[in-house]
Amino acid sequence: MLSTLIPVVVALTAILLLWYLAERASRRTRAMPAGLDESITLPHEEEFELYHNALSLCSKKCRVCLDELGIKYKSHHIDLIETGSYENISRHFLKINPGATVPVLLHNGHPVYESHEQIRYAAVQARTGVKLIPDDPEKAKEMQQWIDNSSIVGDDPIARMAESAGNCIPGLTLPLFSAMLEEIAVYKIVEGLLFHRLKIRPLLFLAMKFRGLAGVKSGPPNRIIHKSQIQLYSFFNQLESQLANSGGPNILGSFFSLADVSWMVIFHRLREADWLKILLTEKYPLINKYWRELQTRDSYQSGILDYSHPSVEKGTARIQTMKDSDPDFTQAISAIGASH
Ligand SMILES: N[C@@H](CCC(=O)N[C@@H](CS)C(=O)NCC(=O)O)C(=O)O
Structure with a gap:
C-alpha cells in the first residue's frame, strides 16, 4: 500500500513545485527606484x-x-x-x-x-493654476521637511518610526488590520507568503489573523502599538509648535501646501483606526483645530470619504464594539496615552 502511495506523493510534490516555480517566474518582483x-x-x-x-x-x-x-x-x-x-x-x-x-x-x-x-x-x-508648492525656496524647504516627516519610508512598515510619523502609522493600524482580516481567508494571506517581495508584510498579517483583534492587547502587537504612540507624540509636539509659529491654519501658515496633504491622511488613518479620542487630546489644541479645518476641504470628501470601503467601515465598527464591551482592551492599548 505504502509503496504505491510514495510515487503518487512524489509526483504530486513535483507538480506543485513546478507550478510554484512557473508562477514565480511569471510574477517577478523587484524594488523600483522612487x-x-x-x-x-x-x-x-x-x-x-x-x-x-x-x-x-x-x-x-x-x-x-x-x-x-x-x-x-x-x-x-x-x-x-x-x-x-x-x-x-x-x-x-x-x-x-x-x-x-x-x-x-x-x-x-x-x-x-x-x-x-x-x-x-x-x-x-499641474497646469490648472493651483499651487501647492510655495515660491519662496526657504518655505519650499520647510514644506519638504513636513512631507518627509509624514511619509512612509522603507520596506519594513514598522521600522524607522523615529524618522517619520508616517512610519508610526502601520503600528497604529494593527487593530484595524486585525479587525479587517477577520473576513479574509488564511489561504489568501498565504498567497502573499509565496509571491510577495516583502515577506514581512504577509507574515505580520498572518500573525494578526491568528491572534485576532483581542490579540493587540498584549505581546508584540501591543509593544508595537505603544512604541508607535510614543514616537507619534514626538511628531505631534513638533506639529503643535509649528502651527503656533506659522500662525496656522496650515503647516506653512496661510498657504495650503503638499505638507498639509501629507498630514491630512495621517489624521484620517487615526480616525478610521479609532485613535483620535485617545491620542489627539486637549494637550494639542492647535492640532485639533488644524484637523477640523482639514476635514472641511473638498479634497477630504472627494479623495478620502468618497472612497470609504465597506471592509474598513466594518473594521472601525469592530474596534469600537471591542472597546465598548471590554474595558481592558481600551486600557491595554491606551496606557501610554494616559501618561504622555
Ligand atoms: N513608500 C511607499 C509605500 C507604498 C506602500 O507600502 N503602499 C502600501 C499601501 S499604503 C501597499 O501597497 N501595501 C500592500 C502590500 O504591501 O501588500 C509610498 O509612499 O508610496
Missing part, C-alpha cells in the same frame, strides 16, 4: 492615471493631491489583502509596479513611484 521612470511606457488612455486602493494611506495622499490640483485622472482600484485579495501581486499589477505596492501614478504612461514623489511630481506638472 520618482518618474521615463524608460517605461505602460498602456494608458489618459494623461494621468492612478493605480490605488481605498484603504491605503499613500493612495489617499495622491487622490487628495490630484483633487486639490484639479487634475483629472483615470482610476484603477487595486485590492490589497486588507480589502479582499492580493491583487497587488497579480501578474497584471506587477507589470505596473514590480515593487507590488500602491499607489502608482502614470503620466502619459510613464510611472512615478512612491507617493511623496508622486504628489511633488503632480504639483510641478
Whole structure:
C-alpha cells in the first residue's frame, strides 16, 4: 500500500513545485527606484492615471493631491489583502509596479513611484493654476521637511518610526488590520507568503489573523502599538509648535501646501483606526483645530470619504464594539496615552 502511495506523493510534490516555480517566474518582483521612470511606457488612455486602493494611506495622499490640483485622472482600484485579495501581486499589477505596492501614478504612461514623489511630481506638472508648492525656496524647504516627516519610508512598515510619523502609522493600524482580516481567508494571506517581495508584510498579517483583534492587547502587537504612540507624540509636539509659529491654519501658515496633504491622511488613518479620542487630546489644541479645518476641504470628501470601503467601515465598527464591551482592551492599548 505504502509503496504505491510514495510515487503518487512524489509526483504530486513535483507538480506543485513546478507550478510554484512557473508562477514565480511569471510574477517577478523587484524594488523600483522612487520618482518618474521615463524608460517605461505602460498602456494608458489618459494623461494621468492612478493605480490605488481605498484603504491605503499613500493612495489617499495622491487622490487628495490630484483633487486639490484639479487634475483629472483615470482610476484603477487595486485590492490589497486588507480589502479582499492580493491583487497587488497579480501578474497584471506587477507589470505596473514590480515593487507590488500602491499607489502608482502614470503620466502619459510613464510611472512615478512612491507617493511623496508622486504628489511633488503632480504639483510641478499641474497646469490648472493651483499651487501647492510655495515660491519662496526657504518655505519650499520647510514644506519638504513636513512631507518627509509624514511619509512612509522603507520596506519594513514598522521600522524607522523615529524618522517619520508616517512610519508610526502601520503600528497604529494593527487593530484595524486585525479587525479587517477577520473576513479574509488564511489561504489568501498565504498567497502573499509565496509571491510577495516583502515577506514581512504577509507574515505580520498572518500573525494578526491568528491572534485576532483581542490579540493587540498584549505581546508584540501591543509593544508595537505603544512604541508607535510614543514616537507619534514626538511628531505631534513638533506639529503643535509649528502651527503656533506659522500662525496656522496650515503647516506653512496661510498657504495650503503638499505638507498639509501629507498630514491630512495621517489624521484620517487615526480616525478610521479609532485613535483620535485617545491620542489627539486637549494637550494639542492647535492640532485639533488644524484637523477640523482639514476635514472641511473638498479634497477630504472627494479623495478620502468618497472612497470609504465597506471592509474598513466594518473594521472601525469592530474596534469600537471591542472597546465598548471590554474595558481592558481600551486600557491595554491606551496606557501610554494616559501618561504622555
Ligand atoms: N513608500 C511607499 C509605500 C507604498 C506602500 O507600502 N503602499 C502600501 C499601501 S499604503 C501597499 O501597497 N501595501 C500592500 C502590500 O504591501 O501588500 C509610498 O509612499 O508610496
